[in-house]
Amino acid sequence: MSVEELTRSEDKSDAKPILAVSADSHITEPPNMYVDFIDPAYRERAPRVGLDADKSGEAFFVEGFARPIALGLLAAAGKDPRELKVTGEKFSDLHRSGWDPQYRVADQERDGIQAEFLYPTVGMMLCNHPDSDFKNACGWAYNRWLETYVGAAPDRLYGLGQIIAISPEQAVADLRKIKDMGFKGVMLAGEPETDDDYDQPLWDPLWAAAAEMDMPVSFHVLTGGMTKSFIEGNNMLSSAPKTGRALREEGRGPGAGRSFNVVRNCQDILLMFVFGRVFERHPGLKVVCVEADAGWAPHFMYRMDHSYKRHRNWNGLQEMKKLPSEYFREHIYLTFQDDYIAFQLCDLMNPNQLMWANDFPHSDSTWPWSQEIIKEQTEGLTQQQKERILRDNCAQLYGIDVI
Numbered sequence: 001m002s003v004e005e006l007t008r009s010e011d012k013s014d015a016k017p018i019l020a021v022s023a024d025s026h027i028t029e030p031p032n033m034y035v036d037f038i039d040p041a042y043r044e045r046a047p048r049v050g051l052d053a054d055k056s057g058e059a060f061f062v063e064g065f066a067r068p069i070a071l072g073l074l075a076a077a078g079k080d081p082r083e084l085k086v087t088g089e090k091f092s093d094l095h096r097s098g099w100d101p102q103y104r105v106a107d108q109e110r111d112g113i114q115a116e117f118l119y120p121t122v123g124m125m126l127c128n129h130p131d132s133d134f135k136n137a138c139g140w141a142y143n144r145w146l147e148t149y150v151g152a153a154p155d156r157l158y159g160l161g162q163i164i165a166i167s168p169e170q171a172v173a174d175l176r177k178i179k180d181m182g183f184k185g186v187m188l189a190g191e192p193e194t195d196d197d198y199d200q201p202l203w204d205p206l207w208a209a210a211a212e213m214d215m216p217v218s219f220h221v222l223t224g225g226m227t228k229s230f231i232e233g234n235n236m237l238s239s240a241p242k243t244g245r246a247l248r249e250e251g252r253g254p255g256a257g258r259s260f261n262v263v264r265n266c267q268d269i270l271l272m273f274v275f276g277r278v279f280e281r282h283p284g285l286k287v288v289c290v291e292a293d294a295g296w297a298p299h300f301m302y303r304m305d306h307s308y309k310r311h312r313n314w315n316g317l318q319e320m321k322k323l324p325s326e327y328f329r330e331h332i333y334l335t336f337q338d339d340y341i342a343f344q345l346c347d348l349m350n351p352n353q354l355m356w357a358n359d360f361p362h363s364d365s366t367w368p369w370s371q372e373i374i375k376e377q378t379e380g381l382t383q384q385q386k387e388r389i390l391r392d393n394c395a396q397l398y399g400i401d402v403i
Contacts, residue, residue, distance in 0.1 A: 015383045017112075019403050020370065023394040024220075024290050024335040024357035025116035027149060028075045028098030029060070029123065029142065031091055038141035042134060046141070047122065049091055057088040060122050064129055074098075074121050077365035084363055095361040101152035108156060111358060112371045114403055117158045117394065118150065119187055119220055119290065121362070127164070127189035127223035135189075136164040147181050158398065159183045160218060165192040168205045175209055184398040185216040185288070190224015190265060198269070199276025211284030216333070216397055219269050220290040221262040266292035267300065270332055274304065279327040280320060286397065287332050291359060294334035295341025298348035301325035329353070333397060337366050340377045343389070351385060355394045 031049035038046045047062045052070065059068035072086040075094035097103035098121075108116065123142045129135040139162040150157040161178030163186050165171045171188075178186055188198075196202040210217050251258035266289050273279060273287060304324035308317070320327075329350040335357045336342050346354055356374070359365040366373050378386050395402040 018387055018390045019114035020112060020356060020358075020374065020390040021394045021400075021402060022113050022116040022358045022360065023288075023333075023355035024119060024337070025360045026098070026119050026121050026362055027146065028094055028121050028361060029145075030099040031058075033099075033145045034138055034141045036141075037144045039137045042137040045134065047126070047138065052087055054087075058090045059087070062122075062126065062129070064131055064134065069122055069125050073363040075361040076363035077359075077361040077367040079363070098361045099149075101149050101157060105153055105156055107360065107367070111360070111367045113358060114391075115156050115158060115395075115400065116358075116360070117160060117184065117398065118146065119160060119218070120146075120162060123162055124220055124222045127191075128225065132164060132166050132193040136166060139164050143178065143181065143183075146183075150182075154182075155401075158400065160185045160187050162187050164189055165194070165198075165203070165206070167194070168203055171203075171206045172209045175206070175213065175215060179213050179215055184400070185218055186210070187218045187220055187223070187290075190219055190269060197272065197276075199272045199278050204281060207278055207282040207285050210286075211282050214284075214286075214399075216286040216288050218288040218290050219266055221266055221292050224265050224269070263292045263296070266290075267296075270300075270328070271304070273331075274324045274327045275308075275317065277320065279331045280322075285331060288335065288355075288397075289332060290335050291337070291357070291364075292334070293339045293342065294336045294349065294354055295339050295345060297328070297334060297342075298345050301328050301349070304328065333393070337364065338373060338377075343377045343381060346381070346385060346389060351388055352393055353397075354389045355397070356390045 034046040035043060035048055045063045047060050049058050050061050050068075051057075052059045052068060057071060059070045061068045070087045071089045071091060071094065073084065075098050076084055077095065095103075095107065097107045108114070120142050123139065126135045126138050129138075143161045146159045146161070150159040159182070161174075161181065161183040163171055163174045163178070165188055175186060192198055192203065194202060207217075251261060270287070270289055279285060302325070308320070308324050312319075333353040333355055334342070334349070335355045337357050337359045342354060358367050358370045360367040374390065378390075391402055
């Protein structure tokens with residue numbers, strides 16, 4: 001169904017259908033992207049696609065990573081869960097709209113989406129590379145390519161530039177370049193390249209610049225510590241059987257449980273910004289927590305306030321101007337896709353800073369069933385609540401016009 005048909009149709013309550021804006025969608029880096037768009041000094045080292053070990057599929061090979069980045073889950077939207085697999089996929093099998101914008105609008109319309117805010121895919125993994133200069137070069141190759149991609153449909157595709165935070169001076173300069181390129185915000189790696197973390201005064205110039213330029217700063221899952229197993233020399237890659245304490249170093253329990261770390265890593269960043277008083281020092285700063293769900297936020301805020309009131313003195317935390325939950329509500333935006341609890345508890349958070357997403361074309365995407373899922377999960381919400389979470393919050397954050 002096209003955007004026009006969806007606009008003309010009516011639901012049972014005669015409310016106008018909402019053409020959603022996805023606050024978190026992705027591109028799939030094409031095989032030649034890094035080679036063609038990277039600084040010439042790094043061209044020979046640029047990530048590139050090749051056959052995997054058993055030659056049944058393809059993968060991105062990255063210098064400094066002990067194993068390639070398989071394609072299987074990178075663009076598996078719409079697949080039956082029983083068909084999901086990590087390896088054995090070739091680039092020609094993936095959704096073409098992941099790298100060809102001429103196909104993207106058709107996939108948006110199939111899902112009832114009027115616009116998407118785009119993040120990298122392989123670029124998220126590269127945030128964990130040990131070579132700062134190399135991954136910075138890769139980030140800028142992505143930024144240059146993304147500028148051409150979104151240019152094909154500027155009223156439907158919105159880019160978020162990528163920054164590797166090597167120093168405050170470099171990061172501020174990159175932020176200005178990214179804004180000049182027309183991007184609406186920026187994705188930072190989950191960890192800076194300095195000994196001082198993001199809450200330390202060293203990084204205040206970056207947060208001041210982001211607030212001044214009205215550029216929201218995003219932290220996406222998988223960009224901070226979750227892909228260290230790719231790094232050469234990491235003992236997690238040993239082929240020897242692991243038991244006991246050695247196994248626990250990778251995380252406790254089966255892999256299905258350890259995968260929840262993607263949410264916890266983002267929560268750690270948010271805690272750091274709140275208790276590190278970053279928002280207190282920079283009242284205009286906006287931070288987006290991307291793809292880490294949102295249903296957990298009401299208890300998270302309650303627990304922050306409890307910890308502050310009961311335990312701040314022995315923890316050495318001086319009195320803050322506001323409660324931690326107030327900083328969370330005022331400064332932090334949360335994106336989610338399949339999270340029924342987030343919709344139901346929206347009034348226990350800040351409903352103006354919840355932003356739905358479809359995560360296309362990744363394996364966790366709601367595409368092409370987004371409208372069915374939205375209808376089920378928003379039952380009982382008012383039309384205004386639906387409009388805010390599905391469309392208006394994201395549009396207002398990034399300053400775009402919507403239908």
